[in-house]
Amino acid sequence: PKGCVITxxxxxxxxxxxxxxxxxVFHSRPGDEAATLLFLPLAHVFGRMxxxxxxxGRVKLGHQPELSANALMP
Structure with missing residues (x-):
């Protein structure tokens, strides 16, 4: 695998x-609380970001424990 240093x-x-x-995504309407679901693994740099x-941004973040298509579909 390739990589680079990220300061x-x-x-x-x-x-x-x-x-x-x-x-x-990061700012909700007045009276609502901003929230999002993270399905990327935290080992992935974008997931960590x-x-x-x-x-x-003071956003409530949920983590999806399973990455299968069946688990992600409603």
């Missing part, structure tokens, strides 16, 4: 940018 500063900048750009962005 703490670049990771936090990306998380803050995600919160700013994904306004509908969404988790950190949710904390920084």
């Amino acid at each position: 703490h500063a670049s990771f936090m900048f990306e998380s803050d940018t995600m919160v700013a750009r994904w306004e509908p 969404v988790e950190i962005a949710a904390v920084r």
Whole structure:
């Protein structure tokens, strides 16, 4: 597998940018609480970034324990 070094500063900048750009996800309507479901594994850099962005954006985050198609479909 290939990889690259991701600094703490670049990771936090990306998380803050995600919160700013994904306004509908990270900011709810008055009276509602913002929430999202994370189905990516935390070993995946984007999954980890969404988790950190949710904390920084004060969003309730749920984790999907199973990644099969049947578990993800309503």
